[in-house]
Each structure stands twice: as structure tokens, then as C-alpha cells.
Amino acid sequence: MSKRRTDGRPTIADVATRAGVGAITVSRALRDPSLVSDALRQKISTAVRELGYVPNLNARALASTRSDVVGVLVPSLTQHIFADVLRGIYDGIGTTRLHIQVGNTRYDLDEEDRLLAELLRYKPAGLIVSGIDQSPAGRRMLEKANCPVIQIMDLSDDPVNKIIGFSHHNAAKAMTQHLIEAGYRRIGFLSGWMNSRSKGRLSGYAEALDEAGFFDPALTNAAGDLGALALRGSWDKHQYSTPAMGRELLSELWRRAPDMDAVFCNNDVLALGALFECHARGVSVPRDFGIAGFNDEDFMEAASPALSSVRTHRWKVGHDAVVALRRQLDGEPDDERVVDVGFDIVKRASTDRRGLGAGEGVVELVASQPAAIGSGRMA
Amino acid sequence: MSKRRTDGRPTIADVATRAGVGAITVSRALRDPSLVSDALRQKISTAVRELGYVPNLNARALASTRSDVVGVLVPSLTQHIFADVLRGIYDGIGTTRLHIQVGNTRYDLDEEDRLLAELLRYKPAGLIVSGIDQSPAGRRMLEKANCPVIQIMDLSDDPVNKIIGFSHHNAAKAMTQHLIEAGYRRIGFLSGWMNSRSKGRLSGYAEALDEAGFFDPALTNAAGDLGALALRGSWDKHQYSTPAMGRELLSELWRRAPDMDAVFCNNDVLALGALFECHARGVSVPRDFGIAGFNDEDFMEAASPALSSVRTHRWKVGHDAVVALRRQLDGEPDDERVVDVGFDIVKRASTDRRGLGAGEGVVELVASQPAAIGSGRMA
DNA sequence: CTGTTAGCGCTTTCAC
DNA sequence: GTGAAAGCGCTAACAG
Numbered sequence: 001m002s003k004r005r006t007d008g009r010p011t012i013a014d015v016a017t018r019a020g021v022g023a024i025t026v027s028r029a030l031r032d033p034s035l036v037s038d039a040l041r042q043k044i045s046t047a048v049r050e051l052g053y054v055p056n057l058n059a060r061a062l063a064s065t066r067s068d069v070v071g072v073l074v075p076s077l078t079q080h081i082f083a084d085v086l087r088g089i090y091d092g093i094g095t096t097r098l099h100i101q102v103g104n105t106r107y108d109l110d111e112e113d114r115l116l117a118e119l120l121r122y123k124p125a126g127l128i129v130s131g132i133d134q135s136p137a138g139r140r141m142l143e144k145a146n147c148p149v150i151q152i153m154d155l156s157d158d159p160v161n162k163i164i165g166f167s168h169h170n171a172a173k174a175m176t177q178h179l180i181e182a183g184y185r186r187i188g189f190l191s192g193w194m195n196s197r198s199k200g201r202l203s204g205y206a207e208a209l210d211e212a213g214f215f216d217p218a219l220t221n222a223a224g225d226l227g228a229l230a231l232r233g234s235w236d237k238h239q240y241s242t243p244a245m246g247r248e249l250l251s252e253l254w255r256r257a258p259d260m261d262a263v264f265c266n267n268d269v270l271a272l273g274a275l276f277e278c279h280a281r282g283v284s285v286p287r288d289f290g291i292a293g294f295n296d297e298d299f300m301e302a303a304s305p306a307l308s309s310v311r312t313h314r315w316k317v318g319h320d321a322v323v324a325l326r327r328q329l330d331g332e333p334d335d336e337r338v339v340d341v342g343f344d345i346v347k348r349a350s351t352d353r354r355g356l357g358a359g360e361g362v363v364e365l366v367a368s369q370p371a372a373i374g375s376g377r378m379a
Numbered sequence: 380m381s382k383r384r385t386d387g388r389p390t391i392a393d394v395a396t397r398a399g400v401g402a403i404t405v406s407r408a409l410r411d412p413s414l415v416s417d418a419l420r421q422k423i424s425t426a427v428r429e430l431g432y433v434p435n436l437n438a439r440a441l442a443s444t445r446s447d448v449v450g451v452l453v454p455s456l457t458q459h460i461f462a463d464v465l466r467g468i469y470d471g472i473g474t475t476r477l478h479i480q481v482g483n484t485r486y487d488l489d490e491e492d493r494l495l496a497e498l499l500r501y502k503p504a505g506l507i508v509s510g511i512d513q514s515p516a517g518r519r520m521l522e523k524a525n526c527p528v529i530q531i532m533d534l535s536d537d538p539v540n541k542i543i544g545f546s547h548h549n550a551a552k553a554m555t556q557h558l559i560e561a562g563y564r565r566i567g568f569l570s571g572w573m574n575s576r577s578k579g580r581l582s583g584y585a586e587a588l589d590e591a592g593f594f595d596p597a598l599t600n601a602a603g604d605l606g607a608l609a610l611r612g613s614w615d616k617h618q619y620s621t622p623a624m625g626r627e628l629l630s631e632l633w634r635r636a637p638d639m640d641a642v643f644c645n646n647d648v649l650a651l652g653a654l655f656e657c658h659a660r661g662v663s664v665p666r667d668f669g670i671a672g673f674n675d676e677d678f679m680e681a682a683s684p685a686l687s688s689v690r691t692h693r694w695k696v697g698h699d700a701v702v703a704l705r706r707q708l709d710g711e712p713d714d715e716r717v718v719d720v721g722f723d724i725v726k727r728a729s730t731d732r733r734g735l736g737a738g739e740g741v742v743e744l745v746a747s748q749p750a751a752i753g754s755g756r757m758a
Numbered sequence: 759c760t761g762t763t764a765g766c767g768c769t770t771t772c773a774c
Numbered sequence: 775g776t777g778a779a780a781g782c783g784c785t786a787a788c789a790g
Contacts, residue, residue: 007444007525011767022777027769037775057500058446059767061437062782065386069480077466080457087456090483099497101448101480104469118478121436146386243681272678279658279683299651302622304658390783401761406785416759438783441766 010051019047030055061123066147068097070325071119073129075107075195079241079267080297081314082130085152088318089128096326098125107195109135116141123147126325128318132156132163133196148328150321153314154197155340162328164321164339168197171310171343172204175292176264178308178345180212183353184262184290188219188253190274191266192245198266201294205264219257241266246273247280262290262351268297271307275350291350305349313341389430398426409434440502445526447476449704450498452508454486454574458620458646459676460693461509464531467697468507475705477504486574488514495520502526505704507697511535511542512575527707529700532693533576534719541707543700543718547576550689550722551583554671555643557687557724559591562732563641563669567598567632569653570645571624577645580673584643598636620645625652626659641669641730647676650686654729670729684728692720 016023021040028035029044036044047053061067072089074082086102093100101122103115113135119127120141126148132155134142142149142160151163179187189205191198209215246269253260265271271293278285285291285305293300296311320339328334395402400419407414408423415423426432440446451468453461465481472479480501482494492514498506499520505527511534513521521528521539530542558566568584570577588594625648633639644650650672657664664670664684672679675690699718707713 006766012769013767023767024769024778025776028776031769035775040776054496054500056441056502056767058437058440058502059782060769062435062441062784063767063769065769065782067437077462077469078459080459080462083456083459083462087483090456095493099480099501101478104466114474117433121433122478123435123437242677244677247681269678273681276681276683298621298623299648302626302652302655304655385782391785392783402783403762403785404760407760410785414759419760435783438766439785441768442783442785444766444786 010053012053012055015044015047015051015053018051019043065123067122067124068099069101069119069122069124070098070126070128070322071116071122071124072100072102073105073112073115073119073127074102075105075130077104080269081153081267081295081312084314085130085318088315088320089322090318091315092319092322092326098322098326105130107193109133109138113138113141120145125329126150128152128321128325130154131196132159148325150324152317152321154200155338157338159337162324162334162337162339164317164324164341166312166317166341166343167204168200169204169207171312172201172264172294173208174204174343174345175294175308175310176205176208177212178347179262179264179290179292179351180208180214182262182286182290182347182351184351185214186216186219186257186259186261187214187290188257188260188263189266190246190249190253190263190270192241192249192270194266201266219260241269243269243273243276246270247277248273250274250277261288263292265291265293268293268295268300268307268309271309272299272303275303275307286350286353290353296344296346300346301348303350305352308348308351309346311344311346313343316341389432391432391434394423394426394430394432397430398422444502446501446503447478448480448498448501448503449477449701450480450482450495450501450503450506452482452484452491452494452498452506454484454509456483459648460532460646460674460691463693464509464697467694467699468701469697470694471698471701471705477701477705484509486572488512488517492517492520499524504708505529507531507700507704509533510575511538527704529703531696531700533579534717536717538716541703541713541716541718543696543703543720545691545696545720545722546583547579548583548586550691551580551643551673552587553583553722553724554673554687554689555584555587556591557726558641558643558669558671558730559587559593561641561665561669561726561730563730564593565595565598565636565639565641566593566669567636567639567642568645569625569628569632569642569649571620571628571649573645580645598639620648622648622652622655625649626656627652629653629656640667642671644670644672647672647674647679647686647688650688651678651682654682654686665729665732669732675723675725679725680727682729684731687727687730688725690723690725692722695720 012023012026016026019026021044025036025040026044029041033041057068076082089100101119103119105112105115116138124147127145128150130153132151149161151159152165154165155167156163176187187209189202206215250263263274265274271291274291275285278289283289291307293307293309296309300307300309324334391402391405395405400423404415404419405423408420412420436447455461468479480498482498484491484494495517503526506524507529509532511530528540530538531544533544534546535542555566566588568581585594629642642653644653650670653670654664657668662668670686672686672688675688679686679688703713
């Protein structure tokens, strides 16, 4: 009567016995069939099938000091953009042996550090983290992680290892320039709680207006204050992009700057709220007021009027991050430390003040810029 | 010169040596401090700190034949409802030792089975799966999983272990009854691709109309056909709920039933599309046409006019699923195999044909029904 | 409350 | 190409 603690399920040793080979041969046949002769491979796969053998991944991870877990850290689960990134990541994983473990940092650096530490206990195969503003401790953990690390959704000239994203500054600047070209002059910036990427967008907006000579610190400051306002009262940063908040923030902006004739919204959900507010007030869009958003989610095209936005390639970012990770795990060289996936300026009716496009028509422009850090789109 | 394969990081043995105790005592102190005397606990925690010791979770999982991973299977990552469920799950996990591993089944039973098999290789601490329509093989895996299994977002009188959700049939029936009470008679059902929960909603809609004597198989059939239509062309089931599709489907419905005076939409995103279509056509909502959605996402309240919807408690479902899991892991008894979290009928301007409420006013009604399987809300 | 011993199931190392 | 032996780092099962 042995006192084994097993749950009775077959182990690699059972398979080995049944196939009349050594355990290590089974192990090899399972991981890389080319390492084993045809004859044995046959016997082994038969034994595996007959026994219903399923490898224990915890044992594998312990023995090889490396698991199949890819840790993914996102700042939010409810924001659609990260859902899209995650979808790209899952699509990139496909049916490989890799598994995803997602951590939700809630835009909290301490929480991010905690999750990072937790993830590292699993000896992850790789890490994908959002943004570049890790804490010093977090940065250190990433650097000593002993696995590929991909940062996403932003650009930096000093990535931990590799970064895939786009320039929020340039994207916002390009959209603001479009608003100016469309004939708007008193353009506000509508935003709730600001994270580091939002700040990049704000700076791009300000730069475009400044260069055109329409920069009004009052409007810009107002927008900044509104960010603070957003944190007052019942709002918290997890709700910082509801349409209801877009309505409220637009009202607040108008109170401060009654002559405002357009808003560039920090995200699409706020833009949708702005549109609803205009509907409710009987303000004509785009004639009396222009609205532009950021990300180009599904509903922007379907809105009435259709809403202009900056299209960002979230799915691609997630997908490419995994592909890069897999390449590195396969030992392929990867010298492209910074990958700019660019963005598109999608011009729709909501900013078509002069009636250049057809009523519901969509005019798209790909923002093509030199493939340098901070550029719009890579060649 | 030993030939250890370690990566040089301190192990539990190192901590034990430094603290002058046995390894198992360190193990105990780390997992449940109450098992160890104060004196030793102090020494150990000091040693842990000085060494920067971090437990290897793979080793722990192997030795205890049980990991800290909670496997979660959702059918979609882009649908907001599952993002909310996930948020509830993460909030329920908090800072416990449990970790989430999410699998995306994409409404594909084969993929679900594959992911389930993969998850089981980690000897998960628990499983949370969406819905009740697993494949026979999937069901078998769940039953033999050797860990707590929670099904969510639906009800069933035969859960694998425990189920937390609500009745889609009853929810849809209640909303349809509201539309009838509001004065609408030719009520359509707007839906893209139908999953099993959508079918429950369709049946609830049909039952309400039938009981009121307004059931028109033509309209209902049209809705059914539209589901098929949704799969034609460029649509696939991952896009089955875009506002653009809502617009297209509503147009199609109107073509078939020009006298239709309201739609109950299978989800909020379709309802938003329906509203946009009405805007574009100059159809007055709610006077000429009523619109109701399902789930009550953020934007429903902010729309203009505000859109009525069935509020579902996704966050709570996710949160409570984890709480139940944790309870079971702690060995607490749990005899409530079926938990109905109910739903609310949120009446807003978009269905206020008679002008009963204030313009943008919100009238909410909690659908209270006996706490039986299939009921609206638990006592 | 604490320690010893013997695994957990797989893979690395090194020899054949 | 294959295998035996020796870990990987931790914890269950006793005994004390």
C-alpha cells in the first residue's frame, strides 16, 4: 500500500511503461516529435491515447523553470480599446501552447507592481504590459524578468525590450489640424481623467492649435480643469468615459467658453456623449459644432451624423505583440525595438462643416509620416 | 561544484536555513501564519525579507496537486457585458492568492472544449464558465474537474455544480410587456446572430405578445430571418452587435413590416443603431416608434432620447461567482445550487409614448418575481 | 507547534 | 536517437 499523493491520473511514467520506452523519450516525443524515431513515436502516441494521458503543466513548469503563461497587464477591462487589444492577443496566441493570464491594474502603479510580482512567481514565458509609465520598481522587475517583455499602446525611445504602439501626441495633433482645416477655430479638448497617454493627446492638440495661431490657453486650461472636475463628485477613473460624463463635461466647457465651436474628445465614448448633448440642445452638428473622437470604435461610423475619429490599431498591437513574443521565444533575432503601427484620421460628417463630403459620406485619410519614433505610421 | 539547474533565486530551503527552522515551517508560515509560533514567524519573515524570497508557484502547484489559477471561459471579449463580468470577477478576486486565466471561446463549442482541456492541465483551483450549453464532452470535463465549477449568466435546473445568473426569457418577456403597456402594438424583435441566451429572450418576447393577443408570427419570423441575414455577407458573429448592424437590421425589418411601431433589441448596441437610424430618417422616438434594448449599458441613459433597457447585473454575477468559489475552496457548505440575481426593467423616454414621465426622466421598475428558477429576481 | 521523509510529475544532464 | 539518474522547489503525511 503506497502512500502516493497523486490523483490517480496517468503520468508520463505510465505512458513510458506502456510504450516500453523511457520517460524522457515520451517527454521528447510530446514536445518535439522530430527528436524521436518514427517507430517509438508511434508506440508513444498510441500509449498516450489509450491511457488518456494529459501532461501536468505545473510539473513541466517546475522542471523546466519556465511556464507557458504569458502575463498581460492592462489598465482597464471596461474600456473597449483594451478589449480589442486582448482580442488581438488571443488571436495571436491561437492554438499554441501559450496561455494568457491577464492582470487588471486599474491605472494604479502599486497594483501594477503587485500583479507583476505575482506573475513573475509563475516564471512566465513572456510579459505584455500597457504603456511606458511603470514605477521604478516595476521597471526593475521587467528588466530582471528573464523573459521577453513587450510594452504596448505607446512609443518610447527606451523600451524595456520592445515596444509596439503609436504616438498619441501625433495622432491628436493630426486630428486637431483636421478640425482647423474644416473651419473650426474655437476647439475645445474634452477629457475626463487623464492618464499618460491622454496627456500625450492633449499636448498634440495644443501644439496643433498653437502652430495655427488659434491656441487659447483658456480653453485648454478649461479642459485641464475638467479633468480634475471629472474626479470630483461621484466620478471615479473607472467611469471616466461614459457618455453621460461626456454630456456633463461638454456642458461645463460651454459654460466656460460659450463661443466654442468644436470639441476634440479624448475618446469616442465622450464624443458620443457630446453628440447626445448637442441633440438634446438642438445644436446642429457639424454646422454649428464639430465633434471628433479618438479610437474609432464601431458606433462612430453608425452615429447620426457619423462621427469623425482617430482610428487606432488596437487589435494589431495586441496581435503583433504576441507574434513578436513568439518569435523571441523561438530564438529568432528581433532588432526592431520600437514599432510604430500608426493611426488613421477618419473624417466623417461630424466635422464636415463645409459640406465637402456627402451627407453620411466617409472620407478617410491615412496619416503617413516618417517611420521614426513619434511618427504617425510606419512605412 | 554542484550541478543545480536553479536560476540562483533563493528557495524555501534557503529561508529555512537562515531562519534556523525546517523548510516545512517556512511553508506553513507563508500559507497560514497561525500555524506557526510567534517567535518563529518573526524569524522567518525576517529571513524572507532579507533574502528577497519569492515562492515558486509552479512548485507549490505541483506539490499540492492544486494551483491557484481560476479558469474563466467567456464567449466574447468585445461584448461589453463580458467585460463587466470579468471586472466583477477581478474585483471578487481582489488581492487573494487566486489568479485568473481567461479563455475566449468565441461562441465555439470545440474551442471551449479545447480551452477547458488546456485549463485542466493546470489543476485549477476553480472554474467559471459562461452559460449552460456546453458540449457533452465539455460537460463531462466540468463534472470530473475535481474543483468547484460555477456556471454564470443563465439559469438551469441542472447545473454542474452551481449557477449564478438570471432568466433571459423572463427578462425579455417583462420588457415586451412594458412596450405593450406603453401603447405599442406592432413590436419587432431585432437581433443579429442568436446564441442560446438570445433564444431565451426571443421566446420571452414571443410569449408576452402571444399572451396579449398581439403576437404576429410574421414579425417574429422576420426577426428570426434577420438573424440568418446577419450571418450573410460581411457580418460574422463577432460583429453581430454593432450599431451599423442595428441600423441595417432595422431597415430590413421595416421593409418587411412597414407598420412596425417599436423594436425590442437583443442588445443595447443594436438599440443604439436603431436610434441612429430613426434620427437619420426623421422618425420621432418615442412618439412614432419605441426602442428598447437589453443590458442597460452606460450609453442608454445618456442617449437622446434616453433609451429603455433591461438592466442586467453582470458585475454582480462575476463578483458573486468568485465569492462562491472562494467559499467552496474554504470548505464552507453551499447548498444554493441555483442563484437568480434578477434584472430590472428600466423605463426611459424611448418607450414613453404617452409622455408619462418627464422628457428625459427615468422611471425604473424592479421586476420582482418569486425566487424560483426562471424568475426575475431573487428575494 | 515543529521536523523528517518522501514524494508531486516532468525535464535536464550526461553517458551510451 | 535513447535512457538512467538527479534534480526542479514545494508540501502531504506522518511522527514527535
